[in-house]
Amino acid sequence: xxxxxxxxxxxxxxxxxxxxxxxxxxxxxxxxxxxxxxxxxxxxxxxxxxxxxxxxxxxxxxxxxxxxxxxxxxxxxxxxxxxxxxxxxxxxxxxxxxxxxxxxxxxxxxxxxxxxxxxxxxxxxxxxxxxxxxxxxxxxxxxxxxxxxxxxxxxxxxxxxxxxxxxxxxxxxxxxxxxxxxxxxxxxxxxxxxxxxxxxxxxxxxxxxxxxxxxxxxxxxxxxxxxxxxxxxxxxxxxxxxxxxxxxxxxxxxxxxxxxxxxxxxxxxxxxxxxxxxxxxxxxxxxxxxxxxxxxxx
Numbered sequence: 001x002x003x004x005x006x007x008x009x010x011x012x013x014x015x016x017x018x019x020x021x022x023x024x025x026x027x028x029x030x031x032x033x034x035x036x037x038x039x040x041x042x043x044x045x046x047x048x049x050x051x052x053x054x055x056x057x058x059x060x061x062x063x064x065x066x067x068x069x070x071x072x073x074x075x076x077x078x079x080x081x082x083x084x085x086x087x088x089x090x091x092x093x094x095x096x097x098x099x100x101x102x103x104x105x106x107x108x109x110x111x112x113x114x115x116x117x118x119x120x121x122x123x124x125x126x127x128x129x130x131x132x133x134x135x136x137x138x139x140x141x142x143x144x145x146x147x148x149x150x151x152x153x154x155x156x157x158x159x160x161x162x163x164x165x166x167x168x169x170x171x172x173x174x175x176x177x178x179x180x181x182x183x184x185x186x187x188x189x190x191x192x193x194x195x196x197x198x199x200x201x202x203x204x205x206x207x208x209x210x211x212x213x214x215x216x217x218x219x220x221x222x223x224x225x226x227x228x229x230x231x232x233x234x235x236x237x238x239x240x241x242x243x244x245x246x247x248x249x250x251x252x253x254x255x256x257x258x259x260x261x262x263x264x265x266x267x268x269x270x271x272x273x274x275x276x277x278x279x280x281x282x283x284x285x286x287x288x289x290x291x292x293x294x295x296x297x298x
Contacts (some may be wrong), residue, residue: 009033011081013044014053016129018070018078020113022099022106025066027114031129053077057099067107069099083130109134109149109173112229112267116152119274126155138193139215146193149173151224156293167293168224173267176232180241183228184248187283190226191256227280227292228264238266245283257284263292 012032017023023031029041045068048054053074059065070078078084113132120127131153138146148170157164170190174183196215216223228245230238245264249257263280273279280292 009044010048012129013041014048014070014074015078015081015084017054017068018075019084019130019133020106020110021134022067022069022103023110024107025068027107027110028068030114031117048074055096055099057096057103059103067099067103105173105175105177108175108231108267112171112173112270113150113152115267115270116154116275119276120154122274123156123276125157125276127153139198140189140192140196141198146189152227154293168220168222169227169292170224171227171229173229173231174241176230176237176241180244183241184244186228187226187245187248187252187262190260191252194223194256194260223260225261225263225292228262228283229267229270230264231267235266242281242283242286246286249283261292263290265292 009032013028016028016031025042025045026038028045029038033041033044045054045056049056049068052071054068055071056066056068059067113129116132117127117129119125133151133153134149135147136151138148140146150171150173152167152169152171154167154169155164156167172183172186193216194214197213198215228241230241233241242264245262249262262283264283264286265275265280269277269279276291276293278289278291280290282288282290
């Protein structure tokens with residue numbers, strides 16, 4: 001779990017913006033300082049902007065909502081901080097033009113993160129703002145890579161629950177900007193990651209007694225579960241995407257499906273009831289409703 005000094009408000013704000021890519025003033029307030037007045041968060045962001053660490057764009061179509069992002073300088077400052085040791089920027093900080101072009105998807109991803117963070121606070125679980133890490137690079141070999149929308153770290157039962165296992169999840173936020181079949185194809189990409197064994201170049205071949213290890217085992221004790229968050233469509237669109245995900249899951253091999261829970265839920269339901277509610281639908285059996293923290297196979 002990522003730890004940040006509670007007194008380092010500027011540091012936490014910059015770290016969150018660099019890691020999350022983009023957030024509105026309200027999202028930042030709820031993520032980093034929900035116990036104070038929002039004016040304090042606003043002043044903090046303005047201060048960081050004056051130091052050249054963050055910048056903002058204004059969305060006229062959304063009531064002139066201000067959206068904040070880390071500048072290239074801001075990303076360079078945070079890139080070696082120990083609390084971001086599991087994160088490395090997939091890109092340098094944005095400028096205003098780049099921010100406007102990708103603001104839609106980025107804000108929905110941030111809203112999804114906020115749902116998990118707030119739900120953990122309500123439930124007495126542990127999910128700090130920096131336990132949501134967007135765009136973690138996972139090589140697949142041959143120059144290809146899998147980059148989830150986010151990697152989530154979550155522990156049930158609060159700070160004193162050291163005996164409980166850490167839950168990890170890959171999160172894919174779908175805004176209905178691609179067809180259902182392309183969305184379902186992501187399941188096969190994750191199965192590729194599950195099976196990918198890197199080729200050691202320039203190293204001695206392992207002996208016949210050494211079994212090759214999959215790449216993901218260098219990072220995770222167990223393969224993270226896979227969560228699809230569906231947005232940008234009504235109930236019929238959600239059902240169409242669940243049907244496609246179900247068809248995609250049937251193409252996967254049994255050992256992958258046995259070991260990796262794959263769940264989907266509408267973002268509207270997450271925001272209404274909280275991610276811990278039994279609203280997730282296992283793609284192998286969409287008729288069920290389960291919590292994301294338990295295996296859909298029970």
